[in-house]
Amino acid sequence: MRRLALLATTLLSAAAACFAAAPLPYQAPRTSWGDPVIEGVYTNNTNVPFERPAKLGNKAVYTAAEYAKRRNARAVVETTTVVTDVHYETADFGLDPDQSAMVTNPRTSILTQPANGRMPPLRPDAKARSDAARARQQEHAFDSAQDRPLQERCLLWAHEGPPLRPVGYNTLVRIAQSPGFVVLMTEMVHDARVIPIAKSRPDFGGLPRWQGNSWGHWEGQTLVIETTGISGKVNPRGSAVPMGPDGKVIEKITPTGPKTVRYEFLVSDPTLWDVSWGGEFPMEITDDPLLEYACHEGNYGLPNTLRGVREEEKARGRTR
């Protein structure tokens, strides 16, 4: 009898300790129509690399001590330029990530899936197609404006997604809400994804879109967005060929505090990868305004680049 009482007391204490230790998840305020409030202008500036350094293996999160040391480490910026290249100095314009506030994030990489935090390889057949496409593209890389990358043409930038990812500078995201809709847009290049909230996938008429056809629904406080039908003009990360008809991106946005959300993503396409890849990063409301990044209207660089190549060809006698 005494043993039973002891056991009961132990169990009750353990239960109490569990409940005391587990903090209640953040309860976001609600819009007047009942959706969790996630609207605002956010920054996702970070020094966390997209892919995990290979030497870290499957280590997904730094310890508190390790993070304290590296939270101010220089960001590794994904870009085709190197600072010693023929380029302006990004820091002169405040465009280094380290020159702007970063969102707290003790992760070792944005990618969390696969477990090693690195992109899965393309399927062998997809890699063959991709390599061939890349070779063709490079043969004609400067033939015309239409042969330049989407980014240089100011059509679509890779970080706009889906999925979103931090982009090194001007890395702001606006979330807007109204009854039945959520809008996601990045500063660069002002593309706004108007996402209907629905009980099931709406009929998009079989029509692709540059950023796919998205629809969302709330699971508790998490907005779950599914995107399919990404246009064949867009190639996903690591591939020079587009997604197939079963390509899909799932995004999840969950408020985690009065000024923060967690953004998660999962990308899958059985024609390109044998496994899905995905990850997460936090975003934090910023007092800074999101400014217009008009791109195409000021894109002197594109015709100047083509002009330069045409001059070189003329000098070498390769064109009329």
Add this chain to the structure above:
Amino acid sequence: MMPTRSPLVAMRAALALLLLAAGVPARGSDVPRTAAGHPDLNGVWQVLNEANWDLEPHVATQGAVETLGAIGAVAPGVGVVEGGRIPYLPTALPQRDANREHRRTEDPEAKCYLPGVPRATYLPHPFQIVQSDTDVLIVYQFAGAVRAIAMAGHRDAPVDSWMGWSNGRWEGDTLVVDVTGLNANWLDRSGNYASETRRVTERYTPVDANHVRYEATIEDPAVFSRPWTIRMPLYRRLEPDARLMDFKCVEFAEELMYGDLRRKEAP
């Protein structure tokens, strides 16, 4: 003998017109409202007029590209300018005429430039108003143009931009938006234009659940002798699947803008 309408019907119609002119929603209207009591402007909207061809009253004329035949021709319009004509300063008219002459290559719309305010409103494309309890965002199908209307914390434009800097407030049931910091831009396909010193005041007044009365007053002492106003209805797109689609027109403008820089093989 012609049948006549009952006097009561005529009076009711006159009253509705008076109220419409005064910017007051007709009595008994079903303008949806937000929890805060303001008109709910959420939805997909579009104009039904020829303002984008030419804001002023105009007859049908040959288009800038003759090979498009009747498809490229300028549709006639009764005009949307209060008072009929845009009050250009005499010194500013030559620029308008030069614009008109070179519109095939110089119209920013042809180059897929962001259209600015108020032209974004009356392009032949829908736009969506995204209105929450606190914020208003307008997303335009044309070139993916976007405007955030600051409903609080108004500040001056930190820089000039194509879509301008918008500070909004409610005056009764009218959403009033002050737009400054706009780049110089054209106002229609006929070369009407305004400079970077312009200030635009928009007024969105719902008439009923599916119509909004839109007015825009343009003030630009560098180009016009006085402020002037355009006025037009906005119609709700009522198709059940009405939605914005992609019109990322940069790819349609590249040949026009950069075609001469294409590589030509040596003979």
Add this chain to the structure above:
Amino acid sequence: MVLLAATGSTGAIAHHSFAAEFDIDKPVDFRGKVIKVELINPHSWIHLEVTAADGSKETWMIEGGSPNQLLRKGFTKNSLPIGTELQVVGYQARDGAKRAVGRTLKLANGQSLFFETTPIPEPSR
């Protein structure tokens, strides 16, 4: 100051637009007076009036970065007044136009135009 002479180059064009737009073998180093500032994207442009050695004046366009972060830090369209003298070290456009990417931008007193940065290593090929 001195406009360094261009030397010919037959190096392969890298598949990278800045290297295709500007020529690493056409370095420039001069002073000029600001005549126009374009705070635009994707790159800002500063227009300078440069006085050549023989006294003739030329207009140069200098390419820089997106101004959006500068604007968020308080920079405005009036922060770089017309007439300010700038020192530019950079690379000239491949097509020979009076256009350059500004590798460093300094005020006449040697101070960095916008932000002080760490010394830039010599470019490698």
